[in-house]
Amino acid sequence: MQPNQYRDVRLEKLGKLKALGLDVWPRKAKRTHGLAELVATYGDAAAWPNEKLEGLGLTVSVMGRVLTIREMGKSVFAHLSENGEKLQAFFRKDDVAEPGWEVLNLLDMGDFVSVTGSLMRTRTGELSVRVKAVQFLSKALLPLPEKWHGLQDKEQRYRQRYLDLVSNPEVLKTFQARSRIVSAIRRFMEDEGYLEVETPMMQPIPGGATARPFITHHNALDMALYLRIAPELYLKRLIVGGFEKVFEINRNFRNEGLSVRHNPEFTMMEFYAAGQDLRDMMALTEGLISGLARDIMGAEIIPWGEQAISYAAPFRRLTLKDAIAEYGGIERRLLEDDAAIRTLAKAVHIEDADTKTAGVLLGDLFEHHAEKQLIQPTFITDYPIELSPLTKTLEGDDRFVDRFELFIGGMELANAYSELNDPVDQMGRFQAQMAEREAGNDEAMLLDLDFVNALEHGFPPTGGEGIGIDRLVMLLTNSASIRDVILFPLMRPMKPAESEEKEG
RNA sequence: GGGCCUAUAGCUCAGUCGGUAGAGCAGCGGCCUUUUAAGCCGUUGGUCGCAGGUUCGAGUCCUGCUGGGCCCA
Numbered sequence A: 001m002q003p004n005q006y007r008d009v010r011l012e013k014l015g016k017l018k019a020l021g022l023d024v025w026p027r028k029a030k031r032t033h034g035l036a037e038l039v040a041t042y043g044d045a046a047a048w049p050n051e052k053l054e055g056l057g058l059t060v061s062v063m064g065r066v067l068t069i070r071e072m073g074k075s076v077f078a079h080l081s082e083n084g085e086k087l088q089a090f091f092r093k094d095d096v097a098e099p100g101w102e103v104l105n106l107l108d109m110g111d112f113v114s115v116t117g118s119l120m121r122t123r124t125g126e127l128s129v130r131v132k133a134v135q136f137l138s139k140a141l142l143p144l145p146e147k148w149h150g151l152q153d154k155e156q157r158y159r160q161r162y163l164d165l166v167s168n169p170e171v172l173k174t175f176q177a178r179s180r181i182v183s184a185i186r187r188f189m190e191d192e193g194y195l196e197v198e199t200p201m202m203q204p205i206p207g208g209a210t211a212r213p214f215i216t217h218h219n220a221l222d223m224a225l226y227l228r229i230a231p232e233l234y235l236k237r238l239i240v241g242g243f244e245k246v247f248e249i250n251r252n253f254r255n256e257g258l259s260v261r262h263n264p265e266f267t268m269m270e271f272y273a274a275g276q277d278l279r280d281m282m283a284l285t286e287g288l289i290s291g292l293a294r295d296i297m298g299a300e301i302i303p304w305g306e307q308a309i310s311y312a313a314p315f316r317r318l319t320l321k322d323a324i325a326e327y328g329g330i331e332r333r334l335l336e337d338d339a340a341i342r343t344l345a346k347a348v349h350i351e352d353a354d355t356k357t358a359g360v361l362l363g364d365l366f367e368h369h370a371e372k373q374l375i376q377p378t379f380i381t382d383y384p385i386e387l388s389p390l391t392k393t394l395e396g397d398d399r400f401v402d403r404f405e406l407f408i409g410g411m412e413l414a415n416a417y418s419e420l421n422d423p424v425d426q427m428g429r430f431q432a433q434m435a436e437r438e439a440g441n442d443e444a445m446l447l448d449l450d451f452v453n454a455l456e457h458g459f460p461p462t463g464g465e466g467i468g469i470d471r472l473v474m475l476l477t478n479s480a481s482i483r484d485v486i487l488f489p490l491m492r493p494m495k496p497a498e499s500e501e502k503e504g
Numbered sequence B: 001g002g003g004c005c006u007a008u009a010g011c012u013c014a015g016u017c018g019g020u021a022g023a024g025c026a027g028c029g030g031c032c033u034u035u036u037a038a039g040c041c042g043u044u045g046g047u048c049g050c051a052g053g054u055u056c057g058a059g060u061c062c063u064g065c066u067g068g069g070c071c072c073a
Helices: A005-019 A035-042 A050-055 A100-104 A154-159 A161-167 A169-191 A232-241 A278-296 A320-328 A332-336 A338-347 A358-369 A423-438 A449-456 A469-477 A498-502
Strands: A059-072 A075-082 A085-092 A112-121 A127-138 A215-218 A223-227 A245-253 A265-274 A301-304 A307-310 A316-319 A378-384 A397-408 A411-418 A462-468
Touching: A035 A059, A035 A075, A035 A085, A035 A127, A050 A112, A059 A085, A059 A127, A085 A100, A085 A112, A100 A127, A154 A161, A161 A169, A169 A245, A169 A265, A169 A278, A169 A469, A232 A245, A232 A265, A232 A449, A232 A462, A265 A469, A278 A397, A278 A411, A278 A462, A278 A469, A301 A469, A316 A320, A320 A332, A320 A358, A320 A378, A332 A338, A338 A358, A358 A378, A411 A469, A423 A449, A462 A469
Parallel strands: A085 A127, A316 A378
Antiparallel strands: A059 A075, A059 A112, A075 A085, A112 A127, A215 A223, A245 A265, A265 A462, A301 A307, A378 A397, A397 A411, A411 A462
């Protein structure tokens, strides 16, 4: 931390405060009311005109961070902020007892104070505290970003999120919304009879998804461990064990690139319900997401950049092939013919179109033609089996599986299956994945023998799903980047590690 | 991995054709007892991301590197 003129000046003020005999770092704030509570109760100017406020004879103590100071000779106005709410403090030399008035010269933006006084309304009608006494709670030694523009530099906003939160009120609102959303999801799931469980984040065999894992090492056991890419295989073991409905909201880790939609660690909710299938998962998903929009965000239609998304249930349903046909402008019957699929894939320069199976190419074609255009909530169904090693096949067509992915705002938001519960079939699918891996696909799934063993003890028909919480929050808060809904997104360290410099 | 953009005062940003580095906010010193991005007067503050190069002269042009943003694969 480089000393600068601001810090020096504020250290000097700190010294003066101490010289006045004040405790600048008290252990507790003097506080009778929350700042937001006062604004909520007395903020309505029509209901609480100045005479009525003054008539209350109420003395309040509120704490807050000083955001602005307007000095006017022998009176001073300051806005205090707490939890995103603001309240004005009004100091008059005649009202404030010594050493309070003297102390005002030592007050800076960013400081925490508690003010004690009566409620009033100024000439312009703003609710204010007419201050009789000031208590210092904390002296800020460094200045806050500019009061009008806030902190704009994205790098600094992500690296020093605390400054972003203090100086950009809408950022605090977004993260408060995130907390309310996650809390509402938990209530919803519990009301649906699901129990929240916790399964390993460090796994000896990373399973449940196709992705590259982070690897770490356990010293005492001298073994490799992987940060989980999904909790799926553990949650299913719990269904085998007799849980009827379980869910888990927690972090997954995938060792892949960063983008506006990807952070290496991200939050996922996965849930499983015995006796249910894909239709049940769809119904629950619609109820959950449309309910969040309506009840938590207070709107059925929420803006998404230049567009607007309607979260009213029911969501549209479309098969993968129909989506390719509709959004790619491709004749539907071509998608029933493997050779035609290959030709279509080559036409849009999909890699390895000669060697991939038709099912894999259908997945590629969907991604290329349709995914980004699925702005309104849409369930895509009937996925090729090659892309879905943990999913039951469709009745009457074992090339496709009973799976949906939910797309909103051009993003994959959820992924659900009628879970594969035939252990022999499951073993075969794992073997196919192992062959893929042998062929060089390092994202193919690893064989988890204990998981197959669990299925062999009996796994009921089960509906299962994962919902990307970060992306859901992005949508509901109209945030363009996943970094805007993750408090501390991964950033490269500012300077190369010294150890690297010294090596060689 | 490729392409484009970007880095100037604590913060937000200007900086033309290569010719002495600027404004607003913040800070500091004044005036002002109902202000609202308060106002008025004065004023401090710079490793122009880093390293090279071209040039009489580089914030500006060139090369490389680093951080960040966006797009593509």
